[in-house]
Amino acid sequence: MKLMSQDFSPRIRSVAIAGNDAADVTVRLDLSTVPLFKQQISSAIGEAENVILDLSNVAFVDSSGLGAILSCVRDLTASGGDLKICSVQQRVMVMFDLVRLPKIIGIHEDVNAAIAAFGS
Amino acid sequence: MPLDNFLIKREHTLLRSVLDHSMDAIIAIDSDSTIIEFNRSAEEMFGWSRAVAVGNYLHEMIIPEQHRAGHLAGMAYLRESGIGPILGKRLELIAQTSAGVIFPVELTVSAVDGEMIYVASLRDLTDRKLAEQHIERSDRLFRAISTASQQYIREGNVDETFAIVLNEVLDITESEYGFVSEVLYEPTGEPYIRTYALTNIAWNEEMRAIYDAMAPNLEFKNLKTLFGAMLTTGEVVISNDTATDPRRGGLPPGHPPLDRFCGLPIHHSGELVGMIGLSNRPQGYDLEMVEFLEPFLAACGNIIVTWRADKARVLAEAERKSAHDALEVARRREAEISAVIQNSLLLRRKPVLTPHGMDVGVCIMGFTAVTGDYCDFVTFNDRFDIVVGDVMGKGVTAAMVGSAVKGQLHRVVRRLQERTMLFGRHPEPQEIVGGLQSVLTPQLMTLDSFVTLTYAAFERRDGADSVTDITIVDAGHTPILRIRDGNRPHWLSGDNVPLGLADREFYMQNSHQVEPGDVYIFFSDGVTEAVNPDDVPFGKDRVEQVSVDGVLSRYDSEQIANALAKAVMVWTGERIDDDITIVVVKIDEAPSCVVVRKERAYCEFPVESSERIGFADFLETYLRDVPGITDYDRHAVIIGVTEAVNNIVEHGLLFQANQRIQLEIEARITDIEIVICDRGREYAEPPIKEISIEDNRERGYGWMILRRCFQDVALVRNPLGYNILTLQRKTGIVSEDAS
Numbered sequence: 001m002k003l004m005s006q007d008f009s010p011r012i013r014s015v016a017i018a019g020n021d022a023a024d025v026t027v028r029l030d031l032s033t034v035p036l037f038k039q040q041i042s043s044a045i046g047e048a049e050n051v052i053l054d055l056s057n058v059a060f061v062d063s064s065g066l067g068a069i070l071s072c073v074r075d076l077t078a079s080g081g082d083l084k085i086c087s088v089q090q091r092v093m094v095m096f097d098l099v100r101l102p103k104i105i106g107i108h109e110d111v112n113a114a115i116a117a118f119g120s
Numbered sequence: 121m122p123l124d125n126f127l128i129k130r131e132h133t134l135l136r137s138v139l140d141h142s143m144d145a146i147i148a149i150d151s152d153s154t155i156i157e158f159n160r161s162a163e164e165m166f167g168w169s170r171a172v173a174v175g176n177y178l179h180e181m182i183i184p185e186q187h188r189a190g191h192l193a194g195m196a197y198l199r200e201s202g203i204g205p206i207l208g209k210r211l212e213l214i215a216q217t218s219a220g221v222i223f224p225v226e227l228t229v230s231a232v233d234g235e236m237i238y239v240a241s242l243r244d245l246t247d248r249k250l251a252e253q254h255i256e257r258s259d260r261l262f263r264a265i266s267t268a269s270q271q272y273i274r275e276g277n278v279d280e281t282f283a284i285v286l287n288e289v290l291d292i293t294e295s296e297y298g299f300v301s302e303v304l305y306e307p308t309g310e311p312y313i314r315t316y317a318l319t320n321i322a323w324n325e326e327m328r329a330i331y332d333a334m335a336p337n338l339e340f341k342n343l344k345t346l347f348g349a350m351l352t353t354g355e356v357v358i359s360n361d362t363a364t365d366p367r368r369g370g371l372p373p374g375h376p377p378l379d380r381f382c383g384l385p386i387h388h389s390g391e392l393v394g395m396i397g398l399s400n401r402p403q404g405y406d407l408e409m410v411e412f413l414e415p416f417l418a419a420c421g422n423i424i425v426t427w428r429a430d431k432a433r434v435l436a437e438a439e440r441k442s443a444h445d446a447l448e449v450a451r452r453r454e455a456e457i458s459a460v461i462q463n464s465l466l467l468r469r470k471p472v473l474t475p476h477g478m479d480v481g482v483c484i485m486g487f488t489a490v491t492g493d494y495c496d497f498v499t500f501n502d503r504f505d506i507v508v509g510d511v512m513g514k515g516v517t518a519a520m521v522g523s524a525v526k527g528q529l530h531r532v533v534r535r536l537q538e539r540t541m542l543f544g545r546h547p548e549p550q551e552i553v554g555g556l557q558s559v560l561t562p563q564l565m566t567l568d569s570f571v572t573l574t575y576a577a578f579e580r581r582d583g584a585d586s587v588t589d590i591t592i593v594d595a596g597h598t599p600i601l602r603i604r605d606g607n608r609p610h611w612l613s614g615d616n617v618p619l620g621l622a623d624r625e626f627y628m629q630n631s632h633q634v635e636p637g638d639v640y641i642f643f644s645d646g647v648t649e650a651v652n653p654d655d656v657p658f659g660k661d662r663v664e665q666v667s668v669d670g671v672l673s674r675y676d677s678e679q680i681a682n683a684l685a686k687a688v689m690v691w692t693g694e695r696i697d698d699d700i701t702i703v704v705v706k707i708d709e710a711p712s713c714v715v716v717r718k719e720r721a722y723c724e725f726p727v728e729s730s731e732r733i734g735f736a737d738f739l740e741t742y743l744r745d746v747p748g749i750t751d752y753d754r755h756a757v758i759i760g761v762t763e764a765v766n767n768i769v770e771h772g773l774l775f776q777a778n779q780r781i782q783l784e785i786e787a788r789i790t791d792i793e794i795v796i797c798d799r800g801r802e803y804a805e806p807p808i809k810e811i812s813i814e815d816n817r818e819r820g821y822g823w824m825i826l827r828r829c830f831q832d833v834a835l836v837r838n839p840l841g842y843n844i845l846t847l848q849r850k851t852g853i854v855s856e857d858a859s
Contacts (some may be wrong), residue, residue: 031766060762062759062762062763062766062822062825063763063766063819063820063821063822063824063825064766064818064819064822066811066819066821067817067818067819067820067826068818070811070812070813070818071818073813074814076812077813087507090751090755091758091759093465093756094752094755094756094759095755095759095825098759098825098828098829099811099821099824099828100811100823101811104811104812104813106425
């Protein structure tokens, strides 16, 4: 697993979770990968305030993955920023829906929709 | 054989047979109390065999210690004087079994002519005494309700009224301490209580001073307590072992111990307005007691809300003494409130105890002033009765009549039960409605009012494990809609006239067979008669359509009731001027284990980290060809099982290598069941933690996710040292995020 950042404006940066092979859309954010995610996430976010977490390659998120995402939100909001999530696969969306995540974090169709949400 | 001998022998056989088949216990003794006959019923009643009993002293076998001396003295007197004051009389005494259990008996003793032999016939009164106690308890409850209401109406003093209420409820429930309180809210929305009455438990001089100065209006705001648990949930709190209850908050030093606690919410029109706390009932608290107290709690809610209205009126009068019309408004408001209050007494929330095999949902919407809708439930051990009715006419009279119907209903049921119990049955619906008719009709005729109602009894025939019959008495009420096989509507009705129109009406009942999956919808005419802006009534066809849609969508009974109410709201453009009462009963589908959508499948997998997701492939393959399952269900099952397995690996197997987990899955017609088995350490279900950004612990969401994926989660440790986790998901649920 690796994290790939891209800046959309001085204020907004997207971080995509990718597999070792760029075409791999079966990446898991779970007990086995969360330590790696946590190692890399702060440098991937860097100085950015507003972050879009792109989950298009992520096929599965478990409770520890959920905890890691919530921890990112916590850090960003503490420093005045925000985190939005985009491009969520169906199974991951069901898990977010079950825990009522949309009440806490904005979840968007794709990167552009997330950027637009930051703009407003 | 000489004829005499033959006759004697025959007489003997006959006597033996009479003795053996007598329902009563028959014991014969001689003049020094030695038992010489002990029949089969006596063996059953006292637990001694005839062989043991005969030849022993009566007082050593069945008379409790404290009565033995009295018995011997009586026998001695009888021997000397020949006078036996108890002979030939019917007496109630207590007796004792071989196991030392003491119970009430009815007894008659007669002397055998010319011999010093006495024959006692005894009957076990335990059941009758229990029934008497039950009836007495109910009567006291209704008397208490009426005393408290009258006290308030006469004096208007809420503290005194609730002092009476508290005494009664402590007495009836055999509780040691208690309080009656109002629920108020801080500006921040936090609930707290202010007591109207509480048992004086001052344990030292200082506390006594505080009680005397403040009582009865003390305020308690700590929510991390047992009563706090009730305040935050609005539900009944029962704790029969407060010492180990995680919800407890502890007591101030010196406070007398509270071993058992019960917090009863007082609701009014859906709002939590008060609370009764009880403690130290010797036998503990249970839902049956809560159910029993329900009418009492409704009456308390009534008094609290009336008191609030009175306070508001007094305030309005003081502030606007000069402005005549303002006062008029306040008066009208008072009338409206009192009507709404009556409704609260008439209408009941969902019953606390619903019988096995059926699901009951209630939706009640009260509007503006007044109609006399009412609904109520009566529970017998193998029968569940629903009463839905409407009092014609408006205003306080209608509300008062409704109140009377409700009160009388329970009285009539108890009285009839007292009689029918002797025949080993419950009162028939037609007997109950007939009983109501005879007590209410004179009153109704004077008031020029009448009452429509539907009385329906859901009954389980002998040996069946779910409801088999519905018996209906219809007294001029809207018919009942039955939906069978998911989409076949049928209206059930009768042709009796409403109560109060004819004083000699004989109420006919009719019975119908209940089938698994049936849905029954009871409603008031506020539903069918609600009109849209063009004055078109909602009508039966729309009731049918909305209900069938609800059933097809696999809603539970409460959701169907709510959907129907919502449809009426939309139809009228949210302008409804009648009350709406809807009760939906859903009979469970045939036991789901019988109907299998897909056979059980089994897998066993090692927990080495890389292979652990192997089970996900297994589930994926199995779920792919389960007919009719939604993607959402598929995902939820896999998400939930993943959390369950992670939890086992962490807490049961402690991440050790070379461990195995077994998993079994079966898709049935209404649910999917998964059983996961491991041989790890015993682990317990952790507390549920909701997600939040403020909370900085990152772990601990697993079990919450598991609970969201499965409606039923059961964890047991079996005697062979396996942890067995059973997960059940009702299928066909798209999203649970209804809130």
